[in-house]
Amino acid sequence: MDVDSQPTMEETILVGDDLMTGPPSPVIPPEIASHVLEGVDMCDGILRNLFLCLQINDIEPFCQDELVMYKQCAEKRDRELRKRLQDSERKLGLSMPLNEAKERASQLEKEVTSLDRRLILASGLEGIEGFRQRWSLHGRLTDTKKRLESLKQGMETRKKD
Template sequence: MILSHSAKMKSCYTDNVLRKGDDLMRGPPSPVIPKEIASHVLEGVELCDGILRNLFLCLQINDIEPFCQDEIVLYRQCAEKRDKEIRERMQDSEYKLGSSMPLEEAKGRATQLQSEVTLLERRLILASGLEGMEGFRQRWSLHGQLEDTRKRLVALNRGIGKRENQSSMGEGTKSAPAGKRWFFW
């Protein structure tokens, strides 16, 4: 009888942790970096691996999370800063690609990103039917990927639009001698 009561208490505790676990996932998830721009985006970024190692060591030594609050806070701050920097760099990279790639390739990339957005939207709709913690995690992850991909698409289109505006302005002044163009990256 005592054993079944203990098992029942453990089950209630586990269910409570699962229901409340979503409060640990604040803000968007870490961005997924496309392989074609990963080396440029990650260069010089603090990846927080040392802080994460300390957090896992603390959890291993103390066996419970309340004794590791300092490490959790440090990791959360580092991860938020890292993710913000990575998102800015991804958008900057897409903008530069849009303004420097051959126009047809840039438009092809925009089409590819738009199809990724559509796919993620469809997957998010399908994930809305999943219940429980797993459903929440999938929706949370897909929503983050969707927002990041949309922002990359907007940045790419801004780069393409900038170049199209420059070329249309250049066509209007063809009779004037062309000056040097400088690009600062």
């Protein structure tokens, strides 16, 4: 194959699965959702435009602009949500009664263990379904570990003061 016949970046066609690069959107616990989600652009309008484009055109190659715009918006939204989640956990570690904070840390540790086990089981699944499960579980596991770490940082800061 001739080097000149290689597709260039401009010729790359995005598909829906390209939205599964990077970590999945974080799961927001209901008890802190109102604080974490407040004022964050949830990309609803862009997603509606993407679905409308897909409905009209029936295939992704005709919706490249919408796919790119949604992917960029979702990445920005998820970065903001992760930062807010960690900040909220740190604040909880600083402010909630110590027994409750320890119980919350224990629950998060149990969730980490459960997700870790589920990820190991998913490693035996083949094909796209196995990939999707591993992708989702890995993202949730990483987010939960960071939340736990932030909660513990808040608790440690309180102990020092």
